[in-house]
Amino acid sequence: MNEPLNIKRGDELKLQIKSLAYGGMGLARKDDFVIFVKGAIPGQVVKARIYKKRKGYAEARVQEILTESVKAVEAPCDHFGICGGCRIQNLSYDEQLKEKAHQVEDAFRRLGGFSDFKLNDVVGADPVFQYRNKMEFTFSSNRWVLESEPEDVNKSFAIGLHIPGRYDKILDIHECHIQPVMGNRILKIAREICLVHPELKPYDPKTHIGFLRYLMLRFGVNTGQLMVNIVTAYDDLNKLSPLTDALLDRVPEITSMVNNVNTRKADVAFGDYETLVYGQPYIDEKMGDLTFEVSSNSFFQTNTIQGERLYEEVVKAVGLTGAEVVYDLYCGTGTISLYLSKKAKEVYGFEVIRSSLENADKNAELNEITNAQFLKANLDTFFKSGQLPRRIPKPDVVIVDPPRAGMHSDMTNYLHKFKAKKIVYVSCNPTTQARDAKVLAEKGYEIKSAVMVDMFPHTPHIETVVLFVKH
Ligand SMILES: C[S@@+](CC[C@H](N)C(=O)[O-])C[C@H]1O[C@@H](n2cnc3c(N)ncnc32)[C@H](O)[C@@H]1O
Incomplete structure (x- = not known):
């Protein structure tokens, strides 16, 4: 070069x-x-x-x-170009898919050394807007003021999303196109109420003064249920009541309202504790014929409809007969394990976060699934250091769905020792997946199929399902 x-x-x-x-x-x-x-x-x-x-x-x-590009389209969002969220909204959706597919193929060819790698399928999203089932908006006393706004605009209140690279500035969001329309209605009511109640003061991450931190919304796309989680810097339900009352009065669709209290300085919506304000402390969401209880802080795929399509791709790739022992590594709250359990003999999920494992157990119980078990494991070293209990049989099929960084090299190098016939690698980062795939190829596995599922239209995120079979 x-x-x-x-x-x-x-x-x-x-x-x-x-x-x-x-x-x-x-x-x-x-x-x-x-x-x-x-x-x-x-x-x-x-x-x-x-x-x-x-x-x-x-x-x-x-x-x-x-x-201008012939592939350009009008970005529907007023906040496009300022909000960091949907950065490629002005590229036609067909082109977004082509470009993402090209990125996956390029990663496998260049970084993985699979010179003739080709995706077998690209599963586009439908709908391409209003797809997120979870949104987290920040309350702020430090609004990002646009050049187009008048001099006298209220600079000391915003509810919205971070400006890229600025932890302290929030863009006031009026309409976010990737959340359901209901979310925009809730944002509007919250803004209206806060502006007439000065005691509802946004928390300032610099001075640590103020009350309101986040407004988190969870939508049960397949159940119609709706959670509002208001995260505050301290516990004062009385002070919060103008906001909670107005939302409950004006949005009868709310089935769950909680108040998470985060007294720590850390910029997270995860509370030290939670108080139930109204309804259930969770919403139900359905995927396939399974029901999941999703509480304010539990992990759940953020696009329900594409999540189902992703899991269907996993089902297709594994092709279970009912006789297999399946390991689901990095299982999170066990959704893939539970999805596969009806088609497998036994499923064992492995995960490091205890609360996710508790969710997985609960969801197994809720769906009356008795052939799935979940184990706490730090997969960096768990198998290599011989921590697998003897009672657990060897797997016929292994699913891995690691975080963006991919698998720890000790795990990648160990994987072939299971002698599983198939490994299905689900990934949200094709570059680390291609790196790990190279190791699997060196250990006797070949790529049989590869599919990209677009979970997050208009954003650069990519999800893939790659099936490896043993020679
Ligand atoms: C991409 S998520 C998997 C989501 C899950 N398969 C699903 O579909 O809901 C990756 C998971 O890996 C877990 N994880 C990260 N590092 C880990 C480690 N060293 N050992 C075990 N689990 C880990 C995370 O807690 C997270 O739940």
């Missing part, structure tokens, strides 16, 4: 965007030198300013679109 000596920070260049790089930036080349361009989509010609230069690549930000 050539490295033109003349590119430096602050330079403005005319660039032709060739493709979308993993992570969502536009990719351009100047004399073979790679430049990632924030806010650009394939097909555009842009004027961009370099803000970072490293060995082998640079990063730039769009200053002006000189020629």
Whole structure:
């Protein structure tokens, strides 16, 4: 790769965007030198300013679109380009899928060494908006003011989402297109009530003064249930009552309202404890013929409809007959285990977070599933250090669904020792998946099929299901 000596920070260049790089930036080349361009989509010609230069690549930000892409569409969101959420909303959905598929294939070819790797299928989302079943909005006394806003705009209240790279500034969100319409109604009511009740003061992460921290919403897409979780910096239900009363009065669809109290400085919606304000402390959600109890802090796939399609791809890949012992590694709250349990002899889920395991047990009980067991395990070392109880049989099939960083190398190197006929690798990061796949190939597994499921349209996120079979 050539490295033109003349590119430096602050330079403005005319660039032709060739493709979308993993992570969502536009990719351009100047004399073979790679430049990632924030806010650009394939097909555009842009004027961009370099803000970072490293060995082998640079990063730039769009200053002006000189020629629009034929693949561009009107972004429906008023907050597009400011809110960091749906960064590729202005690229047609077909092109988003093509670009993401290309990123997966590129990762497997370049990083995994699978020179003829091809995806067998790409499962697009439908619907492509209003798909999130969980939203977390932040209350703030430090509103991000737009250039287009009048001088006298109220700067000391916002409810919305973080500006990328600014932990202290919140963009006031009026309409978020990836949440159900109901969520926008709730945001509007919350804003209205807070603005006329000065005691409902947003918490300030710099001074640690203030009351309201987050408004978290959970939607039971297949059940119609709705949870509102208001996270506060201290416990004062009386003070909170104008907000809770107004929401309960004006949104009869609410089936659960809780108040999580987070007295810690950490910027998380997870409370030290929770008080039930109304209804049940959880919502029910259905996936396939299973029902899950989802409480404010439990993990659940954030796109119910695509989550089901993802699990169906796992079912297809494993092709169970009913006689198999299945291991579900990194099982979270056990949704994949439970999904597969009816088609398997026994399923064993392994996970490090105790509360997730408790959820998994509860969900097994709720669905009267008796052939799934869940074990606490730090999978970095669990199998290698011989901690698997003797009573547990060897698996015929192994599912792995690790976090973005992929599997720990000790786990990846151990996996073949199970001698499982099939390994299904579910991943939210094709680059680490390709790296791990290379090890599996060296240990005697070959890729039989690979499918991409788009869980989060308009965002750079990618989910894949890859089936490996033993030679
Ligand atoms: C992508 S999520 C899996 C979600 C789950 N399969 C589902 O569909 O709901 C990854 C899971 O790996 C768990 N995890 C991360 N590191 C781990 C480790 N070292 N050992 C065991 N589990 C781990 C996380 O707690 C998380 O639940």
